[in-house]
Amino acid sequence: MTSVDRIPRPHGGKLVNRFHSAKMNIDGMFSIEVSNDLRNDIENIADGIFSPLEGFVGEDDFQSIVKSGRLNSGSAWTIPIILDVDHETAIKMKDAGEVLLKTGNQHFGTVNVEEIYSYDKGFVAKMVYQTNDPKHPGVDKLIRLQDRLIGGKIKVLIKIPQSPLRRFRVSPLETRSQVQKRGWKTMVGFQTRNVPHVAHETLQKTAMNIYDGLFVNPLIGKKKPGDFKDEVIVRAYETLVENYYPESRTMFGTLHTEMRYAGPKEAIHHAIMRKNFGCSHFIVGRDHAGVRDYYDPFAAHKIFSDYPDLGVEPLFFSAFYYCKKCLSYASEKNCPHGPELREELSGTKMRKMVSSGQMPAMHLMRPEISKLIIAYKEPFVPE
Template sequence: MTQTSVSNLHHQERDGLIEPHGGHLIDLRVSESEGSTLRSKVNHILECSHRNACDVELLMVGGFSPLKGFMNENDYDLVVSSHRISSQLLFGLPIVMDTDREDIAVGQYILLRYQGRDLAIMKVNSKWEPNKPLEALNCYGTTSIEHPAVRMITSERGKFYLGGPVYGLDLPQRIFPCKTPLEVRAELPKYEDVVAFQCRNPIHRAHYELFTRALHAENVSPNAVVLVHPTCGPTQGDDISGEVRFKTYECLAAEVKNPRIRWAYLPYSMHMAGPREALQHMIIRKNYGCTHFIIGRDMAGCKSFLTGKDFYGPYDAQNFAASVAPELKMQTVPSLNLVYTEEKGYVVADEAEKEGLHIKKLSGTEFRKMLRSGQDIPEWFAFRSVVEVLRNA
């Protein structure tokens, strides 16, 4: 049984799109007959968590190219220690299947099931008990369980990690209709820059100003487009639900009707890993056809509830992303620190300070209070369509 990859590197070069990470866009989905043959070999069934299902989907469709399955122990060790896999290609975070099952053994086949749907079959080539404190320290910069990813690997993931090839049977059903990298690439303009904007919350005016102004950055081509690519997997506990977020994006796309914006959704679960997360996002967006990545101050950062201190410095993710971008053949676009002023609308904060402009602010807490009480939300802060969705929710 062999896995397939879309060997269209030269075709993609002719079409003017950036080549996927590693040169080939991986597609691990098998035919119905191949799936039937594999099913006859299955030894165990594992129910996927929400995070597992995101990983399985991105493996299947090539979002994690060049991976052809869950990392084996050697690749896992290398990613933890050096953010690279055995081929020496960059990779941000480990991609592993986890279990507490003692009876699963190397050489066996596992059916991966999610919410009643058979997603994939995995051949177990590697099984080990990971050094989770070392993984936490190297990947997330801390062993504190206050960090959401450290808490996840210590309390959600099982005792053992499994590595091996994955054979895709079916994609999960999601509220967010997630286009594959191949589908997104088919909709992108050829021989033009594609700027990726990552988010996990509803988009407000400042965000829109940010990613549309990125089209005019010095290192972006004149006819570039933005791919707004929100994550739709598990995020933080206090984030707005996926169904509501999806509605805000759809309504906003219809409201602005901007021909230089492309919209798609990413089945990825956030780790809030700062610099490592920035690298992971860049690799994924490269596989979806993006040449540039907007990276904000303290991207994918989080704070200690006890001390209130950030786990990462404000520019750690930006600096790390800039250092690895040339190897990825991508470019970063720093996120502008925009503020709204009475005199000029949205401007960079330094300009507002230099010219003594009057800055208007509205905190998230105040915004939520105004939503609940039915007060009018200023249009400089939020789009009317987004406000209506949030208010109805």
């Protein structure tokens, strides 16, 4: 990939804006209910996080994404953003043309029904998730979808109300404005779905030593059982950033979408979203967006070689661990000592410690974070 040394333009050339401020007469319009998770993604379309998408993908784009990891235009795009309905609802939507979208009793937006099409779930699973195994959380969700997909542009009339979980949500317009105000030429994005420990902090600060700014961007949305709850992640990172990061070099904001656990395909999707936020670089971890052993641990690194035109540069750091001989955090690149002297705080180990009420050692996790997590009766997503 070519080296990126400036803040890139949004993916596709411009930030999409699908917010609609004019009054609409919605009397008599056909409406459908969508989940809160899907409403989050509709708002992600509206404020440009999913640029260049302006709505739910049509059949040509859908097939191109699934088969080649690109939109029909050739732009990189690896995760289809879709609206699924049953056959009966599809017929009603076709006749209606523009359809209201609602959650609960609130009509918050519309979709212009341009296409209705069917799809092969098995083929999609194999191409996007690289498996048909229904135990894979992404495949499981795909299997449960309805059999018809709607393609068409959306409008958002009413934004999702503020809440404690959304108090740090930011839009690309906001982050890009901050980047310009601060005079940054480069910004590194860090994706996470976990609470931070000192190895994460070391990785982030290593990047901060090289580039102008760091954008810490936890993913808030539906996750698999055993992952940390969103509230715990937000509070833990809020605490870490306030106590251990320089304000002038750090931006903290949450991204509200669900994990797909699509491994390498999702790594590209995550990079595109951070490019839209204004990141010139994006940290890609070992087994990024992976689950269990469905993907090679470095598959999410290798896939970037297929996208030299992405416009955001991936950063592949070796995993950091605490070396008992070096008495510091290190990686295989700069530490000569063997595995017997390495101490790591894995997700499994962290869950066991938290469940037993045991505080991780200070060199593994900041004490403020440990106390916060242990104070929760149940910090994990339940089975």
